[in-house]
Amino acid sequence: MSRHYKNRASGCLFSMTAVEEKFSLTEVLSSFKACLEKENQDVLMDYYISGWKGLVRFMNSLGAIFSFVSKDAVSKIQIMEAFRKSSSGDQYRSLQSMVAYELKAKLVDLNKRAEHSNSGCRTILRLHRALRWLQLFLEKLRTSTENSKTSVLCTEAYNDSLANYHPWIIRKTAMVSFYALPARNTFFEVMNVGSIEDVVTMLGEAMPYVSQVYDITQQLYAQHNLLDLP
Numbered sequence: 001m002s003r004h005y006k007n008r009a010s011g012c013l014f015s016m017t018a019v020e021e022k023f024s025l026t027e028v029l030s031s032f033k034a035c036l037e038k039e040n041q042d043v044l045m046d047y048y049i050s051g052w053k054g055l056v057r058f059m060n061s062l063g064a065i066f067s068f069v070s071k072d073a074v075s076k077i078q079i080m081e082a083f084r085k086s087s088s089g090d091q092y093r094s095l096q097s098m099v100a101y102e103l104k105a106k107l108v109d110l111n112k113r114a115e116h117s118n119s120g121c122r123t124i125l126r127l128h129r130a131l132r133w134l135q136l137f138l139e140k141l142r143t144s145t146e147n148s149k150t151s152v153l154c155t156e157a158y159n160d161s162l163a164n165y166h167p168w169i170i171r172k173t174a175m176v177s178f179y180a181l182p183a184r185n186t187f188f189e190v191m192n193v194g195s196i197e198d199v200v201t202m203l204g205e206a207m208p209y210v211s212q213v214y215d216i217t218q219q220l221y222a223q224h225n226l227l228d229l230p
């Protein structure tokens with residue numbers, strides 16, 4: 001079944017076929033819960049990647065205007081999948097093992113991009129910063145009211161996170177694309193979770209796991225001085 005939603009601000013039509021058939025935010029966010037290894041709180045790479053793949057699927061369904069965002073996320077996911085499939089794949093089992101391995105083997109460009117321009121540490125750092133945006137955006141959606149505008153929620157979340165790392169041209173492009181986001185109710189609908197109350201409950205239960213993944217990664221990167229990798 002194919003349904004179309006009209007975006008209030010831009011008048012664009014979004015085809016939600018893919019979303020209805022494939023996307024459930026509950027499922028995607030559960031990957032971030034599964035990331036956390038029980039015994040030692042390691043962040044497991046395969047689930048981390050799987051969470052991002054789910055988010056990208058959702059992003060793609062929002063239309064071509066967001067393809068510049070999803071393309072970058074996809075290229076970073078592919079870099080990490082390639083590491084995982086390589087002969088050193090076991091070293092990339094978790095974010096912790098990746099950091100230990102790449103630092104020990106001197107596989108990270110610490111000051112400027114050179115020989116190891118796409119290290120796992122640098123690539124995950126970009127996704128990690130984007131996870132902060134997601135955390136802020138979903139929390140804003142969860143606590144939003146009927147009159148809240150998704151473009152405003154998204155802009156605020158972006159300004160408090162990713163924007164600090166993006167050059168002017170990317171910031172401007174991102175801001176323009178936010179005006180094409182579907183309205184709040186449409187967002188809730190495409191999450192495929194149920195009623196607005198169900199979404200709010202689900203986000204309240206799932207977001208602590210996303211936050212935990214974010215906090216553990218932040219601490220890991222801070223501990224090894226990796227938060228500013230070029």
Ligand SMILES: CCCCCCCC/C=C\CCCCCCCC(=O)N[C@@H](COP(=O)(O)O)[C@H](O)/C=C/CCCCCCCCCCCCC
Nearest residue numbers: 025055056058059068069072073126127130170174187191
């Ligand atoms: C129903 C609600 C669920 C929400 C689901 C959201 C789906 C999110 C999917 C993807 C999120 C965006 C991931 C973006 C990764 C950006 C990483 C980054 O910062 N890359 C830049 C730096 O990389 P290097 O050049 O150093 O390798 C890169 O320059 C930037 C590329 C363009 C992306 C910039 C815009 C980011 C905006 C994020 C908000 C997206 C809004 C969509 C709202 C659904």
